[in-house]
Amino acid sequence: MSQEGTGVGVRGGRASSREGASHLLSEYRATSSEGILEAGDMDKEHNTGYRTEAHVETGSNGVCTFLLTAISIFFIILTFPLSLLMCIKIVQEYERAVIFRLGRLVKGGARGPGLFFIIPCIDNYTKVDLRTVSFDVPPQEILTKDSVTVAVDAVVYYRIQNATVAVTNVEDYGRSTRLLAATTLRNVLGTKSLSEILSEREAISHTMQANLDEATDAWGVKVERVEM
Structure with missing residues (x-):
């Protein structure tokens, strides 16, 4: 009986020691993290907050852009094939077209030469002559x-x-x-x-x-x- 009690006591002591060590290790990591944060990560917090706000703003703009684009494409489909007359544009060999969609520059650079497509109502473009x-x-x-x-x-x-x-x-x-x-x-x-x-x-x-x-x-x- 005494041996069993001693075994339980030893196992309990070992468990307590492990729990204590884990607790101390957790406190050390937390303290180290706080120290690192205080030493040089305050700027990262501000930058992270800025990026989060910018991401939210960009996301809302992206939703509006998606909705307006979807509506415009829906009307293009409804009025097809007459809508092709408004969607298809041509630039000459010596020209390039710079396209803006809802005021933002469309990715991919200037279009041309040849055919290119725009979405009426939300796209506008400017032709640029490349000749001397x-x-x-x-x-x-x-x-x-x-x-x-x-x-x-x-x-x-x-x-x-x-x-x-x-x-x-x-x-x-x-x-x-x-x-x-x-x-x-x-x-x-x-x-x-x-x-x-x-x-x-x-x-x-x-x-x-x-x-x-x-x-x-x-x-x-x-x-x-x-x-x-």
């Missing part, structure tokens, strides 16, 4: 480095290398490029003397082309050539 375009920079009254006033004009050749960027990053890439070309012409020639302008026209044109090309890269514009 030229324009004249009006004569600019410039004061040279040696205090001589000259009137200089130029011709700029450019093309669109990224239709999506040209539509989304600048309101009017053509007008913006023209204004920037006039400003660049004045800035570059203002650092030259009259003799340098007359003798280094090719180098000045190359400098203008490089400066314009770098400045308009964010607009999806490629400046190919500048002639003074």
Whole structure:
């Protein structure tokens, strides 16, 4: 009887020891986690909260987009095949179409060349011409480095290398490029003397082309050539 009691006591002691060790281990992990959180994870909490709010907002927008898209497709099916006249669009070899759906840019980049489809009522698109375009920079009254006033004009050749960027990053890439070309012409020639302008026209044109090309890269514009 005493041996059995002793065995029970030993087993009970072992169980209590195991439970105590487990409890201590749990407390240690919790304490360590709290310490790590206090040391450097507060920013993660804020970021997690931000991502959660953004996810909820995106989810609600996604539901609205899905419902409106489903309704539009339903009406397309009801009015088929007449609806094809409104859904099918064509862009030429030298064009690209940038599509927006409910104000958001449609994934996949610009469409074209050839046929592409839109969903009426919720889609709108903008065609962009990829061919090289030229324009004249009006004569600019410039004061040279040696205090001589000259009137200089130029011709700029450019093309669109990224239709999506040209539509989304600048309101009017053509007008913006023209204004920037006039400003660049004045800035570059203002650092030259009259003799340098007359003798280094090719180098000045190359400098203008490089400066314009770098400045308009964010607009999806490629400046190919500048002639003074």
